[in-house]
Amino acid sequence: MNRPIRPLTIPSSRRTLLGLGAAGAGALALAACGGPSVGGGSGASDEGGEEVDFSSIEPVTEIAFWTNHPGGSKDVEAELLAQFTEETxxxxxxxxAxxxxxxxxxxxxxxQAAQDDLPAVVVLSDVWWFRYFINGNIAPLDLMIEQLGIDLSDYRDSLVADYQYDDKQWALPYGRSTPLFYYNKDHxxxxGLPDRAxxxxxxxxxxxxxxxxxxxAYMYPDLAGYAGWTLQNVLWGRGTSWSDEWDLKVSxxxxxxxxxxxxxTVYEGQWAQVASSDSADTFAAGVCSTTIASTGSLVGVLEAASFDVGVGFLPAGPxxxxxxxxxGxxxxxxxxxxxxxxxxxxxxIEFMGRPExxxxxxGATGYMPVRKSADITELLxxxxxxxxxxDQLEVTRTQDYARVFLPGADQEIANAVGTxxxxxxxxxxxxxxxxxxxxGIYTSQIEPKLS
Incomplete structure (x- = not known):
């Protein structure tokens, strides 16, 4: 019997978040685990609580950018940062970081606790940014977006909307992906199977x-990084979910x-197994014939595989x-x-999000271009x-609250799926x-902050 979580008491125009794309072959694995609990904090304003007039602000000349180089992107990040410095x-x-x-x-x-050595820009994953919002640790970007003339309408709609909450924009897309169905064309x-997913x-x-x-035949992605994310495809395809907004559907x-x-599929059909590490690496090695992995794994898989790689949409359910x-x-x-x-x-952020x-x-990672006006001719x-x-963006859904809004929920889901x-x-x-x-996570860590 599912247990509904009591609804929030604050208004919100959109409560949509996205899933994490783990890095693949030759790239960094992205873990989505437990961690800092929700705490109090302040919003983006000056010390007196007034909104900042950024038109009168002169930017500093030295900042820090905290990143984990998603998709093995350290070199391309360094190139982009050098170009930014040359321009500005x-x-x-x-x-x-x-x-x-x-x-x-x-x-x-x-x-945050020490109020020391904070960056000016930080990479925020799908299962972390909401708790930063709850804590008051991140600033709404709206006034800065207005000051810099950033055209949000040129971002791919579903990607930019994933960082909107309480009528504000809390981040802008960076390393964004969907899971893809990878298949070994030689196998x-x-x-005698069709050349398609x-x-x-x-x-x-x-x-x-x-x-x-x-x-x-098929390798389920490693549980720690993927279970809660990719299995949403199976749940949604069967008419269910981890949650319907704040109403839990787990049981x-x-x-x-x-x-x-x-x-x-593992024990009776025996055509599937669970990867012990990144399934993209296992697939690239030819161990399994198919798997589901992030778009961010794509370039690494193509470079590592000795066979023709095919990709397709995730399969539909009944x-x-x-x-x-x-x-991402x-x-x-x-x-x-x-x-x-x-x-x-x-x-x-504006520079890193420019079409070029x-x-x-x-091109360096396999993550998708996040701008509509990006010229992807050479990339393709x-x-x-x-x-x-x-193309698969047309059939994407925002993720279940239970996975991305609850601190540590992704790891709890992984543990249960592991069992x-x-x-x-x-x-x-x-x-x-x-x-x-x-x-229990909602009751103790989320509800008190939103009530």
Whole structure:
């Protein structure tokens, strides 16, 4: 029986967040785990609580940019930062603030507590930025966007909307992705299968026994980085979800049935296994014939694989589809730094989000260009598979609150799915316990801040 969480008592024009795209072969893995709990904080204003008039502000000439170099992007980031400095005169300290999103979050939390050495721009993942908003740790960008003339309408709609809450813009898209269905074209040809991704999971169940070239037909992504994210495709395709806004659906009959099907693919059908590390690396090595991995894994997979790589939309379910979550990270500005630092940070965000910058970033990583006006002609000549990720945006959905709004929920989901898939635990028991845990997180960490 699902347990509804009491609704919020504050207004919000949009409560939409996105999923994390983990880095793939040759790139950085992005963990989505527990960490800093929700705490109090202040919004973006001067010390007196008044909104800042950025038209009268002179930006500082030195700032820091905290990043984990999503998708193995350190070199292209360095190139873009050098171009920014040449154009503006603002020097940027390129700081590796962690190897994944959790490590950045821990460092950012520590710096907030000490009010010391904060960056002007920080990478914010899908499962972290909302708690920064709750804490008052990040500044709304609206006045800075207006001052710099940033055209939000030129950003891809679903991506920019994912950082809107309470009628404000809290970050702008950066390393953005969708999960893709990767398949080994050589294995498919040997099995006599069409050169395309399966349209439905039912169709793939028919194909899987024919895929005998690899050790396993399908590899579920590693649980720590992917379970809560990618399994939304299975849940949504079967007419359920982790939650319907704040109403938990974790232990609903439909969710239990969906996860029982997932478990059956490993133990009864025996055509699927769970990756112990990044499944994109496993796929690139030819161990499995198919997997689901981030668009951010694309360039690494193409470089590492010795076979022809195919990509497609995520398979549809029996109720809905195709349907897919988006993922990845955005860039935000800390609330407690000076307006002069904030404006310089916003200038960097504007530069990193320019059409030509996002094309360069996409070409180096596989993440999708986030601007509509970006000229991707040359990009598609070298990496035509990126078009599939762009096309799949048409069938994307914003993620379930239970995954992206609750601190640590993604790791709790991963633990529960691990019990189901790696220990063959009782599905209903695991999901009932998970729902109780998630409700406790909401009650203790979220509801007091929003009531």
């Amino acid at each position: 005169g603002i020097k940027v300290s390129h700081v590796t 962690g190897s994944n999103y959790e490590e950045i979050a821990q460092r950012f939390q520590t710096a 498919f040809a040997a099995a 399966p349209e439905t999971w039912e169709e793939f169940e028919e194909w899987a026994p024919k895929l005998t070239q690899g050790e396993v 609903s009959p439909e969710t239990i049935e969906a996860l029982q099907w997932v478990q059956s 109720v809905e589809g195709p349907v897919c979550p988006t993922g 990270a955005g860039l935000g500005v800390p609330a407690s730094i000076t307006p002069e630092e904030q404006l310089a940070g916003a200038m960097l 910058s996002t094309v360069a970033f996409s 000549e070298t990496t035509p598979q990126i078009q599939t990720a762009i 189901i898939l790696t220990e063959q635990g009782d599905v209903e028991e695991a999901l009932t316990a998970l729902e109780s845990t998630l409700e």
